[in-house]
Amino acid sequence: MLILILQILYGIFFLTMFLMSIFIIYHIVFYSYSTPSKLITLLIFIPVAGVLLFTNAVLFSSINLENIFSGLLP
Numbered sequence: 906m907l908i909l910i911l912q913i914l915y916g917i918f919f920l921t922m923f924l925m926s927i928f929i930i931y932h933i934v935f936y937s938y939s940t941p942s943k944l945i946t947l948l949i950f951i952p953v954a955g956v957l958l959f960t961n962a963v964l965f966s967s968i969n970l971e972n973i974f975s976g977l978l979p
Contacts, residue, residue, distance in 0.1 A: 907974055908970045908971060908974065911970060912970075919958070919962060919965075922961075923958060926954045926958070929950065929954075930947070930950065930951065933950065934947070
């Protein structure tokens, strides 16, 4: 039960980070001072955010939560 709760909390955390990234992209697109600055910022932000989200999800899924919490679970 504890593992399921942690996975749900991580899912909420991951969804929040994804939505915040979309929020930032929206503001970059609509509130940039100029088109070159918009393009440069998007070319930097989107790949970096994508790699960070992807590696975070891969690393979390590789954690063996049952092994970590084996002493706590009945």
